[in-house]
Amino acid sequence: MTQWLSGRHGGRSVVDGVMVRREQLETSETEPVGLGRLDRRLELEDLWLGATIASPRMDQSLRDAAEQGNIDALYGLIRRDVKVLDRIDELSFVETPLHIVASAGHTRFALEIMRLKPSFSKKRNEDGFTPLHLALQNNQTEVVRQLLDVDENLDHVQGKEGVTPLHYVVQTGNLHLLVKFLYVCPKSIKDVTIRRDTAFHIALENN
Numbered sequence: 001m002t003q004w005l006s007g008r009h010g011g012r013s014v015v016d017g018v019m020v021r022r023e024q025l026e027t028s029e030t031e032p033v034g035l036g037r038l039d040r041r042l043e044l045e046d047l048w049l050g051a052t053i054a055s056p057r058m059d060q061s062l063r064d065a066a067e068q069g070n071i072d073a074l075y076g077l078i079r080r081d082v083k084v085l086d087r088i089d090e091l092s093f094v095e096t097p098l099h100i101v102a103s104a105g106h107t108r109f110a111l112e113i114m115r116l117k118p119s120f121s122k123k124r125n126e127d128g129f130t131p132l133h134l135a136l137q138n139n140q141t142e143v144v145r146q147l148l149d150v151d152e153n154l155d156h157v158q159g160k161e162g163v164t165p166l167h168y169v170v171q172t173g174n175l176h177l178l179v180k181f182l183y184v185c186p187k188s189i190k191d192v193t194i195r196r197d198t199a200f201h202i203a204l205e206n207n
Contacts, residue, residue: 066101066109070109085120089119093126095126096123096131098110102140103138105135107142114147128160130157132165133165133168155181162195171206
């Protein structure tokens with residue numbers, strides 16, 4: 001490398017040659033074209049970077065598999081790309097396949113995802129909700145029960161404004177789920193929202 005940098009070619013050093021070429025470009029009549037190409041290249045790079053940052057980080061095929069509750073399709077995607085779930089897991093706030101199946105009520109797929117990626121169960125989406133929150137909002141009672149059976153501490157995970165799944169159950173007045181929640185995690189009764197409300201306070205407000 002050193003020899004190449006200090007070498008001579010046609011009586012002129014490589015460094016000198018680079019400087020001359022630079023001067024030629026600066027004085028060339030085609031300079032605007034060259035700069036235009038550079039500008040377009042930089043613009044494309046910026047667009048690519050922006051698209052990467054703004055990307056929801058979920059492959060459409062993975063989304064389809066989750067919406068259909070297709071476990072075989074899930075493993076087909078993993079065989080094609082072993083990091084397909086890892087890339088989602090890198091983000092703090094992101095919609096995961098578990099959010100999708102919890103909303104749709106695909107219990108078996110939800111349990112399979114939790115086994116493969118336990119961290120997904122505590123991930124908040126861009127709206128601040130965990131998969132358990134979404135299951136409750138969409139009246140997917142069986143999914144709620146199964147998720148709690150796998151990890152009873154999910155009841156403690158706070159969503160938007162500090163609302164836990166128990167807070168939501170109390171607000172909606174679902175007595176059957178309330179019994180389930182208090183049985184698997186009785187300490188969750190002490191969890192407070194950003195308004196300093198406990199489940200007891202919420203129950204009083206909603207009679």
